[in-house]
Amino acid sequence: MFQSIILWFGLARFGFDTTLIRDLAAIREKPIGDETQRLVSSTFYASFLVLIVLAVSIFSMSHIFGNEFDFTVDKNILFKNTFTIVFVIFAFQFLGSSLESLFYSRDMFYRRNIICVVRNIFQFALIIGVYSLNKLNLIGLAVIVMVAACLEFIALLLVARKIWGFFPSVKSFDLNVIKKMVRPSSGYFVISIAGLVIFRSDNFLIAAFLSVEEVAVYAISYYLLDYTMRFIWNFGELLSPRLSACYYNNQISELRSIFWKMNLVTVSLALIGGLAIYFLGFWFLKVWVSEANFVPLNVLRVFAFTLFFQCVTKACAVFIKAIGKHQPIAWFSCLEAVLKIGISIILAQNYGMLGIALGTLIA
Numbered sequence: 596m597f598q599s600i601i602l603w604f605g606l607a608r609f610g611f612d613t614t615l616i617r618d619l620a621a622i623r624e625k626p627i628g629d630e631t632q633r634l635v636s637s638t639f640y641a642s643f644l645v646l647i648v649l650a651v652s653i654f655s656m657s658h659i660f661g662n663e664f665d666f667t668v669d670k671n672i673l674f675k676n677t678f679t680i681v682f683v684i685f686a687f688q689f690l691g692s693s694l695e696s697l698f699y700s701r702d703m704f705y706r707r708n709i710i711c712v713v714r715n716i717f718q719f720a721l722i723i724g725v726y727s728l729n730k731l732n733l734i735g736l737a738v739i740v741m742v743a744a745c746l747e748f749i750a751l752l753l754v755a756r757k758i759w760g761f762f763p764s765v766k767s768f769d770l771n772v773i774k775k776m777v778r779p780s781s782g783y784f785v786i787s788i789a790g791l792v793i794f795r796s797d798n799f800l801i802a803a804f805l806s807v808e809e810v811a812v813y814a815i816s817y818y819l820l821d822y823t824m825r826f827i828w829n830f831g832e833l834l835s836p837r838l839s840a841c842y843y844n845n846q847i848s849e850l851r852s853i854f855w856k857m858n859l860v861t862v863s864l865a866l867i868g869g870l871a872i873y874f875l876g877f878w879f880l881k882v883w884v885s886e887a888n889f890v891p892l893n894v895l896r897v898f899a900f901t902l903f904f905q906c907v908t909k910a911c912a913v914f915i916k917a918i919g920k921h922q923p924i925a926w927f928s929c930l931e932a933v934l935k936i937g938i939s940i941i942l943a944q945n946y947g948m949l950g951i952a953l954g955t956l957i958a
Contacts, residue, residue, distance in 0.1 A: 600678075601681055601682070601684075603791055603795070604649060604653070604682075604685055608645075608689070608692060608784075608787075609645075609780055609781070609784045610780035610781065610783030610784035610785075610786070610787060611638050611642075611773075611776055612692045612693065612696055613780070613787075613916065614783060615635070615696045615700075615776070616696045616699050616835065616836060617779075617835075617839045617919060618776070619631065619634060619635070619696060619697060619700035619836075620835070620837070620839035620840045620917075621839055621840060621843040621844075623702075623836065627759040627760065629767075631697070631761070632761070632764065633767050633768075634772060635694070635696070635763065636763045636764050636765070636767035636768055637767070637768050637769050637770075637772040637773055638693045638696075638772075639690065639693040639694070640765060640768045641768075641773050642689055642690055642692065646689055650686075653682065654679075654682075673733060673734075676734060677733050677734055677737050680734070680738060680741050681737055681741075683744075684737070684740055684741045684744045687744040687745055687747070688744060688748075691747070691748045691751050693763070694763075695707055697755060697761065698751075699835075700836045701836070702833075702836060702837070703758070706754060706758070707754075710750045710751060710754065713750075714743045714744075714746065714750075717743055717746070718739060718740060718743040721742075721743075722736065722739055725739065779919060779921075782922050782925045783921065785928065785929060786912075786924055786925050786928050788929075788932070789925075789928030789931060792932035792935060792936060793932050793935050793955060793958065796935070796936065796939075797813060797817065797951050797952075797955070798810045798813070800936075801948065801951060804940065804943045804944070804951075805947055805948070809948065812889060812948075813890055813894075813948055813951075815880070815884055815888060816880060816889040816890040816894065816898070817898070819872060819876055819895075819898065820872065820901060823868045823871070823872065824868070824902050824905060827861060827864045827865055827902075828906065828909050828913075830857065830860050830861060831857050831861055831909060831910045831913040831914075834853055834857055834913070835913055835917045836917075837853060838850060838853060838854070838913070839917045839918065839919075841853065842919075854914050857910055857913070857914070858910050861906055861907065861909070861910040862906075862907055862910075864906070865903045865906035866903065868902050868903075868906070869900065869903040870899070872895060872899040872902060873895070873896055873899035876898070890948050890952075891949065893949055894948050894949050897949065897952040897953055897955075897956050900956055901955055901956045912924055931958045932958075934954075934957070935954050935955055935958035937954075938953070938958060939953075939954025939955070942954055
């Protein structure tokens with residue numbers, strides 16, 4: 596539940612990270628200079644200011660969360676303490692977004708991923724070690740993740756400094772850069788809201804209309820869809836900077852070629868992934884978490900169809916966002932989000948989890 600809530604805080608980027616990647620990709624053939632320094636430093640320190648406002652706003656209303664989900668008094672205290680630590684984790688990730696954009700735009704995201712892998716190994720080893728000593732609780736788990744997030748952020752800073760000699764500078768902050776990014780970012784912001792509603796609202800719907808306990812059962816099975824889908828999405832997402840560079844440098848024939856190859860790979864992988872979940876998802880979850888801890892078979896089958904349609908849609912959306920023609924997508928995403936919530940609520944009354952899964956597919 597903490598992770599579901601924290602994901603929504605990411606909206607505070609207001610779409611600037613997507614605009615930053617696009618703008619950095621357009622000048623990526625040039626050496627790191629004043630223009631790159633201004634773009635990244637401006638968004639980095641703007642993020643820091645937003646983070647302060649966000650922290651004040653959230654913690655002044657933190658009591659609402661516990662009351663909304665009818666936690667008992669002892670769980671409410673645990674919620675608030677853990678929530679504070681989880682917010683600090685979010686803060687490191689939020690600030691790191693501008694640095695990640697620099698890696699991403701220059702086709703060096705693999706370096707960021709290496710840092711991420713090392714963090715995960717460190718985090719996993721620490722969790723298992725503390726758990727084996729019978730000392731692990733919810734607060735301890737959150738602290739371990741926070742330490743790992745802090746080290747990852749420091750590593751991003753150090754690697755960016757080593758590769759490009761880059762470090763976010765307050766002197767390079769330029770308000771005009773932020774102003775120019777507002778208009779395109781607003782469209783990306785709307786798409787981000789819609790995306791969270793479409794893909795990240797199920798836990799809230801289940802908590803509200805079914806039960807909080809069923810959130811865990813649904814979430815475990817949803818991981819199978821989510822991770823497979825996002826793995827396939829990566830093939831398009833990683834080409835986004837290259838698409839932007841081709842478009843803004845008027846390399847139209849190469850742009851078309853990349854688009855069709857990206858679609859071919861995405862559709863092929865989506866078909867394989869969908870069939871794997873449809874026929875093997877039940878077996879995989881049974882081995883992983885036992886039959887008592889995942890959703891009915893029909894829900895998994897709905898996930899399989901959802902995977903295919905969302906992957907095909909995503910490939911086209913990546914292309915359109917990369918060339919900055921994303922305003923129509925923003926409106927259609929809003930329509931899809933409204934349909935998803937409406938249909939899910941209606942179907943949840945009679946079909947429970949299946950109804951909520953169908954809401955995503957139908958929309």
